[in-house]
Amino acid sequence: MSDEFSSYVLDLAIRLGNGEQVTEEEKSFAYSEARRRAYRVDLTKRKPKPTMRLGVGVIYYLRFCCRIKIGYSADLESRLQAVPCDELLATEPSRPGLEGMRHREFADARIPGTEWFRETPALVAHIRALRAGIAGRPQRERLIDTAAAMLYTGRDRHTLYRWAKEGRITKTFDRGRARWDVLELPAAVPGCPPPPPPPIRDVRIVDKRGAKGTP
Structure with missing residues (x-):
C-alpha cells in the first residue's frame, strides 16, 4: 500500500475498532481500493476435479x-x-x-x-x-499488517489477537510489529482478494516455543 492509503486504512480500522460510525461510502472505497491493489490471486477458484489419469500420482x-x-x-x-x-x-x-x-x-x-x-x-x-497456485512462493509474501488484516476480515484488533491466542490464526512479527498470513484469515466479503503485504524486510518468525528464524 502507498503511505497515503495505509494511513487511510489505519484510521478507518482504528475507528471501527473503537466502535465509531463509518459510512458505507468509506467502506466501499476501502474495499474497492484494496481489491485494486491486491495480488491478482483468486482464492475462490473452483474445487479441483477428482478425475485424474491412472498412474499419475x-x-x-x-x-x-x-x-x-x-x-x-x-x-x-x-x-x-x-x-x-x-x-x-x-x-x-x-x-x-x-x-x-x-x-x-x-x-x-x-x-x-x-x-x-x-x-x-x-x-x-x-x-x-x-x-x-502460489504454494511455491515464500510465506513472507503473504504477510500483511494488522490494519490491513482488520480491513480484510472486518474484525477489530482484539478479535485478531484473541484468535491468535486460541490458535485459530498465527501471529508473526516483523521488527516488533504483528503480521498476519492472509491465507489464514477469513474474508469479510466472500471472494474479496487479499490486501497487498507490507514492503518485505527481514521478517523473523516467532513460533509457539519462542524460537526465532526466517521462513
Whole structure:
C-alpha cells in the first residue's frame, strides 16, 4: 500500500475498532481500493476435479467431518470412492518422498498412527495456497499488517489477537510489529482478494516455543 492509503486504512480500522460510525461510502472505497491493489490471486477458484489419469500420482487433501487427510494416490477417483470424504480440498503433483514430507510438516496436527490431521492455521493456509497456485512462493509474501488484516476480515484488533491466542490464526512479527498470513484469515466479503503485504524486510518468525528464524 502507498503511505497515503495505509494511513487511510489505519484510521478507518482504528475507528471501527473503537466502535465509531463509518459510512458505507468509506467502506466501499476501502474495499474497492484494496481489491485494486491486491495480488491478482483468486482464492475462490473452483474445487479441483477428482478425475485424474491412472498412474499419475498426486498428493491429495480431503476433508471428512472435522479432519483432513493427506495421502497419495495414482488413481484419485477410485481412492475417493474408497475413503470417507465430504470434500476434496486440493491436490498437488507427487514426487518421491513428498507425502512423508507433508506428514512431517504438519506433524503437530496429526492424529497418531493415521494420515488424518486436525485443521490448523498452517495446514489451512497451505491448502489455500495450493488452490490459488502460489504454494511455491515464500510465506513472507503473504504477510500483511494488522490494519490491513482488520480491513480484510472486518474484525477489530482484539478479535485478531484473541484468535491468535486460541490458535485459530498465527501471529508473526516483523521488527516488533504483528503480521498476519492472509491465507489464514477469513474474508469479510466472500471472494474479496487479499490486501497487498507490507514492503518485505527481514521478517523473523516467532513460533509457539519462542524460537526465532526466517521462513
